[in-house]
Amino acid sequence: MADRYLSFTATGPGRFLTRRLGLPQPAALTRWSPERPALDGGLRHLTAGRSGLDLAPVLARTGIGPAGSGRAAAVVLDATGIRDVEGLAEVHAALHPVVRSVAAGGTSRSSAAESGGGRVVLLGAPLDPADHHQAAAQQALEGFTRSLGKEIGRGRTVNLVRLTDAPAAESTLRFLLSPKSAYVSGQVIEVGAGETGPGETAPDDEPAAPVDRDRPLAGRTALVTGAARGIGEAVAETLARDGARVVVLDVPQAGQDARRVADRLGGTALLLDITAADAGSRIAEALPDGLDLLIHNAGITRDRRLVNMPAERWMPVLEVNLASVLRTTDALLKAGTLNRGGRIVATASIAGIAGNAGQTNYGASKAGIVGLVRSLAPRALAEHGVTVNAVAPGFIETKMTAAVPLFIREAGRRMNSLAQGGLPVDVAETTAWLAHPASGAVNGQVVRVCGQSLLGA
Numbered sequence: 001m002a003d004r005y006l007s008f009t010a011t012g013p014g015r016f017l018t019r020r021l022g023l024p025q026p027a028a029l030t031r032w033s034p035e036r037p038a039l040d041g042g043l044r045h046l047t048a049g050r051s052g053l054d055l056a057p058v059l060a061r062t063g064i065g066p067a068g069s070g071r072a073a074a075v076v077l078d079a080t081g082i083r084d085v086e087g088l089a090e091v092h093a094a095l096h097p098v099v100r101s102v103a104a105g106g107t108s109r110s111s112a113a114e115s116g117g118g119r120v121v122l123l124g125a126p127l128d129p130a131d132h133h134q135a136a137a138q139q140a141l142e143g144f145t146r147s148l149g150k151e152i153g154r155g156r157t158v159n160l161v162r163l164t165d166a167p168a169a170e171s172t173l174r175f176l177l178s179p180k181s182a183y184v185s186g187q188v189i190e191v192g193a194g195e196t197g198p199g200e201t202a203p204d205d206e207p208a209a210p211v212d213r214d215r216p217l218a219g220r221t222a223l224v225t226g227a228a229r230g231i232g233e234a235v236a237e238t239l240a241r242d243g244a245r246v247v248v249l250d251v252p253q254a255g256q257d258a259r260r261v262a263d264r265l266g267g268t269a270l271l272l273d274i275t276a277a278d279a280g281s282r283i284a285e286a287l288p289d290g291l292d293l294l295i296h297n298a299g300i301t302r303d304r305r306l307v308n309m310p311a312e313r314w315m316p317v318l319e320v321n322l323a324s325v326l327r328t329t330d331a332l333l334k335a336g337t338l339n340r341g342g343r344i345v346a347t348a349s350i351a352g353i354a355g356n357a358g359q360t361n362y363g364a365s366k367a368g369i370v371g372l373v374r375s376l377a378p379r380a381l382a383e384h385g386v387t388v389n390a391v392a393p394g395f396i397e398t399k400m401t402a403a404v405p406l407f408i409r410e411a412g413r414r415m416n417s418l419a420q421g422g423l424p425v426d427v428a429e430t431t432a433w434l435a436h437p438a439s440g441a442v443n444g445q446v447v448r449v450c451g452q453s454l455l456g457a
Contacts, residue, residue: 003397003413006420024419027105027155029182030116031425036179039116041103042067043074043177048090049081053123053166061170062177071103074119074177079141080163082124083134091144095120099148105155117155117418120148121176123169124162126190138162142188149186149452150417157185157418157452165193168441175433183426185417186452192441215243216436221291223247223283225274226298228257230398231347234424235295238432240265244293247286249274274298274324280331290339293435294332296325296346299365301400303358314361321365326372333384340385343435346373347427348392348446354456366392370446377444387443389434394450397421416451 006026008014018025030036043064045055055078064074077094081087105117122145127135141160149158159176163169169191175181176189212218222239226232228250236246246267250258255271262269270286272279283291299321302313325346332338351359352366369390377388395401395412401421404412413421427449433439434447 003420005410005413024414025153026414026419027117027153029105029155029418029420030179031182031423032179032429036116038063038178039073039103039119041071041073041118043076044072044098044101046075046077046094046098047081048077048079048094049083049087051078051081053078053080053163055123055166058166058170058173062174064177071101072098072118073103074121075099075102076121076123076173076177078123080123080125082137082141083131084137085133085140087137088140088144091122091141095148099152102152102156104153116179116182117157119177119181120152120156120158121173122158122160124160126162126164145188146186146452150454153417155182155418157181159185160188161191162188163191165191165441168193171433171436171438172442175429180429180433183418183422183449183451184430184447187447189442189445189447192443212243216438217293217432218243220293220437221245221247221287221289222293222295222435223249223270223287223291224295224297225249228254228261230400231393231396231424231427232295232297233261234428235297235431236261236265236267238425238428239293239295239435240267242432242436244435249283250298274328275319277327279324280328280335283328284332284335284337287337291332291337292339292342294329294338294342294344295431295435296329296344296369298324299347301359301362303362305358306360309361317361318365318368321362322368322372325369329372329376333380333386338384338386341437341440342384342386343439344376344380344386344388345431345434346388346390348373348390350392350394350448350450350453350456353392353446353448354453373446374444381443387434387440389442389444390446391427391430391434392446392448392450393422393427394448394453395421396427396449397423415455416453418451420451422449422451 009018009025044067103118124138124141127138145160222244224236227236227248240246246265247270248258248262249270252271258269302317346369348369349366351363355363373388373390380386380388430449
């Protein structure tokens with residue numbers, strides 16, 4: 001369903017009225033396309049504190065050239081060297097003069113002059129448990145990032161990356177400094193020191209970094225559950241765009257749609273009930289050559305307030321959204337179906353982080369995904385060479401949200417820093433970044449694709 005309010009605010013009367021009434025004024029977001037693969041404009045690289053990172057080679061490979069004296073498409077502030085409260089003054093000194101120069105987004109989805117919102121990325125260091133002054137100063141960057149994200153407006157995003165190794169963060173910076181991250185803002189992402197983490201040795205069969213930047217998943221097999229429609233279909237499309245051979249998994253009742261998607265993408269359809277006890281073994285049998293990307297997207301809702309929710313509405317949501325993810329992941333790891341260097345990306349939700357009235361079952365299931373990621377990620381990497389992460393969508397424009405009553409739908413769209421709903425492709429692009437062969441240092445992360453929801457994010 002079209003966002004008529006967004007279109008209205010792009011008109012002269014709409015701009016006048018919304019300004020007078022103090023209403024949200026969302027800016028149209030530019031997503032990735034073959035015609036516009038990069039942000040329009042240059043990059044401004046700043047430093048606060050004494051940094052030991054050599055970022056120049058990494059930033060040079062993001063596809064954005066240096067900014068001149070005018071507006072910048074992106075600003076990267078290296079604050080990894082900040083170790084005390086006094087150092088935070090340098091953060092202010094660096095960003096205060098340039099925030100206004102970060103390019104703003106257009107005012108209409110169809111505007112020919114639309115440029116897309118710019119990006120601000122702060123780089124921070126991991127908190128030092130032996131130095132509470134450093135930990136306090138670095139944690140302060142998180143509050144700064146989330147606050148700036150909520151005030152910068154006009155389609156611009158602000159994110160924080162904690163890192164120790166610049167090359168290991170390249171795929172993350174390429175994502176955040178591109179149109180692919182249009183609906184990701186206010187997030188804190190931790191990037192480790194490399195594929196296997198500190199103190200570990202990379203296995204001999206670890207895949208090399210991809211040569212083809214346009215098709216980084218070439219030669220890899222991806223299984224996407226719930227891929228016959230909606231967000232799952234968008235994820236399958238995006239992974240196929242990046243070169244993956246996609247297996248479209250859905251229930252037999254969705255067989256026609258699943259085959260349609262698979263045929264269009266040059267993949268295969270796998271029809272089975274993901275909640276079945278033997279789902280994991282059936283997936284393993286269908287993929288004798290192994291699997292590189294396991295994308296847990298299948299999910300259902302059975303909304304009702306707890307006082308009115310019978311058990312038959314409670315358990316199906318927990319079974320599909322959480323129990324099936326646990327069972328199939330365990331089975332595929334045990335069977336060795338997931339190849340070393342593989343990626344597991346599960347779908348959480350803002351409802352599992354902030355809660356949502358009428359969704360105790362759904363919120364519980366999605367919070368469970370967060371617990372799964374945090375617990376399994378270090379062990380899966382150490383034992384199987386596989387990373388485990390999650391995406392947590394907010395309000396995404398789908399057929400399901402189009403059926404939500406008008407006023408609730410409008411509240412969902414506006415209650416984030418970008419004042420609009422996201423698109424299925426926003427979740428898909430975030431999944432593709434986590435699935436990237438060069439994203440091995442990103443592990444145990446739950447990334448919210450919510451436009452920086454004003455609740456719980």
